[in-house]
Amino acid sequence: MKRLSLLISIVAGLLVAGVVASALPAADEPMAAIPVGVTIGGVQVGGLAPDAAAAAVQQAFATPLELQLGTTRVLVTPDVLGAAPIVDKAIERALAAQPNTPIALGVSIVPGTPLAFVATLAKRYDRPAVDSKLSLRHLRPWLSKERAGRKLVQRQSVRDIAAALTGGVRTGIVLTHTTLKPKVTRRNFGPVIVIRRKSNQLFLYDGSRYRLFFAVATGQSQYPTPLGRFSIVVKWRNPWWYPPDSPWAQGETPVPPGPDNPLGTRWMGLSAPGVGIHGTPSDASIGYSASHGCIRMHIPQAEWLFNHVEIGTTVFIVSA
Template sequence: MPPPIDEPPPTATHPKKVRPSLRLIKPGVTIGGLLVGGFTKAEARTLVSQRFTRPVTLEISPTRKVRVEAKKLGASLRLEKAVGLAMRVRQPGFHVPLSVDISRPKLARYLAGLAHVTNREPVDASITLKNFHPVARASSPGRRLKQVVASRKISLALRQHLREPIVLPYQELRPEVTDQAFKTAIVIERSSNRLLYFQNLKLARTFHVATGQAAYPTPIGDFEIVNMQRNPWWYPPQGSAWAEGEQPVPPGPGNPLGTRWMGISSPYVGIHGTPDAASVGYSASHGCIRMLIPQAEWLFNHVDVGTPVFIIAA
């Protein structure tokens, strides 16, 4: 009986489909230091790409780090060129270089944005009054990212395929006014006619002084010493009716300023000695702060230009 039509004769054979062998990279071949020998082209491409896309760690400070994708830093691989060369080489153990292109404008934009967040300006020391007592706020340094140096460090690490943390370089910015500027301070109590001298924010001495008359009050506010003179000349203040017709007075026993002048940052106002000792303790001046001459000389030797002067109504 003949076999069914849809079945091949027992003696018939079918040819087997031969699967083409995959082309592999020669053993020991590396791309950018990464071993890819024995892998296919697609596998090598994936391995190299995965390694390159590992984030870069940037150390902003000892306590702060950020992780950034290489492409955000402007880096791109010449991957196809490297993998193609790896496929063509016939020498086992051949080291294929992996070139990295860096977009400098893109890297510069990233660093500029980072600097905007991490830079800080220095803070000058300052001094204020609290309950009639000077209180200082300490200074603090600032810092600025060295963007050109940082760009070079990052570019080099990316081209060498390194992923160790990159310590970013910062320039320290020192404050112009440090805590040392406030070793001394003066508080003048206008109504009480007292001058309080502070050293290292502690009350060191108290002096009786003369302050301005009701018609010529000593100004209230925060000032500082801006001018210091030994044996000063006295010059009539311009525009002051009380000094109209007066002539300059040279140094000497009759000088209204005594032997020392400490001008403050209020026009024509200063701390000085006076030959009129009887006026000390009263509101008797034309706005200045008068002291006994020996006391003015002592104070002169214990202050500097820049010493804060607080004048209050107390």
């Protein structure tokens, strides 16, 4: 009887062991693999187990983005942009997909992070346009070379970066910028006048390019024409002449436009108080230091010059 009970126990134990063994997977049974040819965010994951596929997608996503700003190249990793891949859901879709199916990779982006990065980039990259600057060298006008500026289009750049992150693009990401043109260039600078006081000569330049020369009269020794850099601030046709507050004009009265007006028919007033370029009925004074500080010209030449200069035209007066 004892032998029969022992035999029954052994048989029952073997049956239970068999059931348990059949319920457990074999030690070498492979895990489910993603169908052949499936990609996630452009990464080939076909034939990989879920964990291996997730690691491959994570590694590829972490590749830095190469941003192009003109000739400047900037590398930035997705985490700096506040971006992270949504891998789990992509793996689920990949496991259920048909072979050779491309699976889009979802990306979460922390709001405002790309814009903050682009704003920082703009501070380094943006530069204002630089106008051409005028100076006098060797008695001639000299103009520095203008320089174009540039400005990153920030909102569009954020959209371009987001598209690259979600599309799996990592190279050739060209960020949009605008070119800022200088307002004043060597080509469009306009007229410049150089007056040589000692030699009583007026030179007209188009920017730095010589154009014409005129003989003029400048101030007497007791009323010298001031030296320096000035500009034309007013232009009057057929001006009145009003006596200045100076000893030589004591007792004089205003003179209306006409042949006896000491200013001729044109007045180009300078930023030097009381000083201007004007015509004169006293042609014999031209070529001499004969005025009370102004620059006299023959009337026809003053009329011509009046039409070829502007308010704001720079006037250099030098001692030469």
